[in-house]
Amino acid sequence: MVTAPRLQRLKKRAEFLRAASxxxxxxVHGLVxxxxxxxxxxxLRIGFTVTKKVGNAVVRNRTRRRLKEAARLVLHNAAPVGLxxxxxxxxxxxxRNFAALQDDLRRAMSKLGVx
Numbered sequence: 001m002v003t004a005p006r007l008q009r010l011k012k013r014a015e016f017l018r019a020a021s022x023x024x025x026x027x028v029h030g031l032v033x034x035x036x037x038x039x040x041x042x043x044l045r046i047g048f049t050v051t052k053k054v055g056n057a058v059v060r061n062r063t064r065r066r067l068k069e070a071a072r073l074v075l076h077n078a079a080p081v082g083l084x085x086x087x088x089x090x091x092x093x094x095x096r097n098f099a100a101l102q103d104d105l106r107r108a109m110s111k112l113g114v115x
Contacts, residue, residue: 007075010047010084019047019086026111030096031067032088033108044079046071050089063089070101080114 023036
């Protein structure tokens with residue numbers, strides 16, 4: 001089995017807030033995607049967040065893991081450079097068919113023109 005390289009992560013709150021305030025947003029059925037074009041050619045950075053409205057810690061972590069795996073599979077070949085992405089989990093993310101969740105991510109990326 002060939003594994004995809006690890007994606008660089010957004011970890012600081014300021015990075016998430018910058019993507020939210022200065023970036024563009026696309027909402028689809030299974031997730032919300034925020035994209036911020038940076039002025040460098042560094043590799044893609046990605047962050048994941050799920051609010052407490054979705055459920056308790058177990059549910060939020062399961063939702064976050066689903067988002068991480070969908071992003072890994074969708075972005076493993078064609079990860080754009082100079083871009084920060086934030087994937088926000090919704091209540092529907094948890095029960096969404098996994099193939100549909102991957103399609104949601106692709107659709108959100110094409111809406112924002114980052115695919």
